Amino acid sequence: GMAPDASLSDDEKKFFPLKTVANVITLFESILKRTTEPDLALLSIIVGCIENTLTCNYQILGGSKSTVLPTAVDETSEKVLTIAPIRREDDFPEIEWSTVEALYIKFRAVIKSSVDLTHYGCPEFATRELIKRVSDVIWNTLTRSYYKDRAHLQSLYSYLTGNKLDCFGVALAVVAGCQVLGYDDVHLALSEDHAWVIFGPEAKETAEVTWHGKGNEDKRGQPVDPGIQARSWLYVSGNPVICSRFTEVASLVSSINPSITATIDSLEVASLQQSLLWVLYDTGHLTRYPMALGNLADLEELNPTPGRCPCGQLFSQAIEVARRCYGNSHVYPYTYQGGYFYRNRMYKEALESWANAADAIRSYNYSREDEEIYKEFLEIANELIPFVMKVEGSGHSARSILKDSECFAHLLRFYDGICQWEEGSCTPVLHIGWAKPLVNTISKFDSQVRRHVVISCSEMTEGEISAMKLPVGKAEFHREDLDANANQVVLPWSLEKEQKEKDERLVDNEVGGK
Numbered sequence: 001g002m003a004p005d006a007s008l009s010d011d012e013k014k015f016f017p018l019k020t021v022a023n024v025i026t027l028f029e030s031i032l033k034r035t036t037e038p039d040l041a042l043l044s045i046i047v048g049c050i051e052n053t054l055t056c057n058y059q060i061l062g063g064s065k066s067t068v069l070p071t072a073v074d075e076t077s078e079k080v081l082t083i084a085p086i087r088r089e090d091d092f093p094e095i096e097w098s099t100v101e102a103l104y105i106k107f108r109a110v111i112k113s114s115v116d117l118t119h120y121g122c123p124e125f126a127t128r129e130l131i132k133r134v135s136d137v138i139w140n141t142l143t144r145s146y147y148k149d150r151a152h153l154q155s156l157y158s159y160l161t162g163n164k165l166d167c168f169g170v171a172l173a174v175v176a177g178c179q180v181l182g183y184d185d186v187h188l189a190l191s192e193d194h195a196w197v198i199f200g201p202e203a204k205e206t207a208e209v210t211w212h213g214k215g216n217e218d219k220r221g222q223p224v225d226p227g228i229q230a231r232s233w234l235y236v237s238g239n240p241v242i243c244s245r246f247t248e249v250a251s252l253v254s255s256i257n258p259s260i261t262a263t264i265d266s267l268e269v270a271s272l273q274q275s276l277l278w279v280l281y282d283t284g285h286l287t288r289y290p291m292a293l294g295n296l297a298d299l300e301e302l303n304p305t306p307g308r309c310p311c312g313q314l315f316s317q318a319i320e321v322a323r324r325c326y327g328n329s330h331v332y333p334y335t336y337q338g339g340y341f342y343r344n345r346m347y348k349e350a351l352e353s354w355a356n357a358a359d360a361i362r363s364y365n366y367s368r369e370d371e372e373i374y375k376e377f378l379e380i381a382n383e384l385i386p387f388v389m390k391v392e393g394s395g396h397s398a399r400s401i402l403k404d405s406e407c408f409a410h411l412l413r414f415y416d417g418i419c420q421w422e423e424g425s426c427t428p429v430l431h432i433g434w435a436k437p438l439v440n441t442i443s444k445f446d447s448q449v450r451r452h453v454v455i456s457c458s459e460m461t462e463g464e465i466s467a468m469k470l471p472v473g474k475a476e477f478h479r480e481d482l483d484a485n486a487n488q489v490v491l492p493w494s495l496e497k498e499q500k501e502k503d504e505r506l507v508d509n510e511v512g513g514k
């Protein structure tokens with residue numbers, strides 16, 4: 001039976017001590033199958049305990065000792081990092097119920113003792129003041145100053161054992177705290193780089209509960225400002241993922257971080273995250289969560305699960321969901337997919353994904369809190385695409401993408417999306433650092449190819465476009481939503497001039513019969 005304050009049945013307690021990934025999966029399956037809503041605090045403590053035990057109990061050996069050492073546990077139970085050749089699956093920490101229960105009871109005590117519900121009139125639905133109070137309790141019990149971007153700060157285990165949380169972790173802790181107080185109208189709202197809560201009778205109220213980025217004053221307690229929300233990527237123009245308890249479980253599983261160092265991951269933690277994401281996938285709780293589908297796809301690319309769909313399909317599913325449920329206002333589904341194509345040398349497909357990502361960003365105005373997506377586009381434009389040009393440039397095969405006008409059209413759409421993102425923004429996007437790789441990339445394409453790309457605009461009717469009798473293989477580049485005055489995409493002037501010279505030379509040659 002269910003003890004009043006613990007959130008596990010006696011049967012579920014029998015799963016402890018948790019000794020393997022399979023044990024954790026069985027426990028989660030049992031909890032997710034039960035009708036009562038899953039207890040966020042309990043699940044966050046369990047996965048946080050496993051993650052932190054398997055990734056944080058290491059010290060890095062001094063650079064000099066580069067020899068491979070067997071894993072040794074010294075008397076202080078500090079594990080010395082090894083580059084042990086074969087990681088054993090059973091290198092799993094035994095998680096005792098008593099450990100988890102103690103932390104769970106501590107969290108409930110912290111929340112219940114700090115929030116006097118009578119002070120808020122014991123409302124049926126949460127109020128802004130009550131949510132602000134819960135946020136303040138978490139906020140005021142965090143360590144004064146610590147490196148907020150560090151890994152493994154996203155779970156209640158981190159909060160309860162180290163008083164440290166990252167910005168997502170604070171939001172999750174507030175929702176878990178409200179659940180402890182009995183308010184199941186308080187839910188997470190997730191954009192691609194921020195989290196806040198929704199609450200109230202029609203779940204229409206919003207409240208900031210955590211900080212965002214560096215050097216930005218936090219707006220905790222305030223509603224998400226519709227004005228801001230409308231145009232900045234940070235608030236995905238009113239299309240956040242609105243979580244249920246189950247998608248909140250998906251977000252805490254998705255935020256599991258298997259990294260031990262920048263280059264080494266814990267195979268057990270990655271395997272746990274992958275298996276839990278499949279459990280959530282099979283129970284339908286990833287259906288409207290593009291980033292979790294992307295996370296699962298990345299894990300599947302590294303370690304395909306036999307009998308499961310290929311990871312490419314998961315990237316595509318995430319894009320489908322973003323288009324169907326979120327007004328194509330999310331960018332990450334395309335950059336997840338573009339990264340996959342790029343890693344697998346499918347460069348034409350990668351260019352198309354990146355152009356689609358630029359289409360998703362073009363209707364936003366760039367605001368100073370959108371740095372994360374700015375960095376994403378900067379890396380694509382100034383690192384990834386130049387690398388593609390380099391490796392493709394050497395191959396003189398007829399099939400090279402430098403001879404493919406569709407690729408050129410994808411490239412123009414990519415840059416055009418970023419240009420339009422900048423238009424109307426208070427903060428500039430492009431600067432001289434973008435120009436060199438941009439011109440370098442565009443001029444890598446064969447002039448014949450550039451000739452074939454027809455830049456047509458939405459002012460033209462379909463009839464006019466088709467009347468242009470484009471020979472087969474020409475790529476059309478339609479700019480759907482143009483500014484009234486700029487109805488023509490102008491190539492950088494230098495290319496146009498060079499273009500004319502090349503064409504004249506070409507015509508001369510043809511006439512000259514060389």
Ligand SMILES: FC(F)(F)Cc1cc2c(N3CCN(c4nnc(C(F)(F)F)s4)CC3)ncnc2s1
Pocket residue numbers: 167168190191192193194195251254255291292294295332333334335336337339376
């Ligand atoms: F709550 C915040 F503030 F943290 C915003 C959220 C982020 C995020 C996420 N991320 C962020 C994006 N992310 C990406 N990893 N690769 C990405 C891509 F560039 F390849 F697309 S994007 C890792 C996981 N994965 C699941 N859920 C969430 S909710």
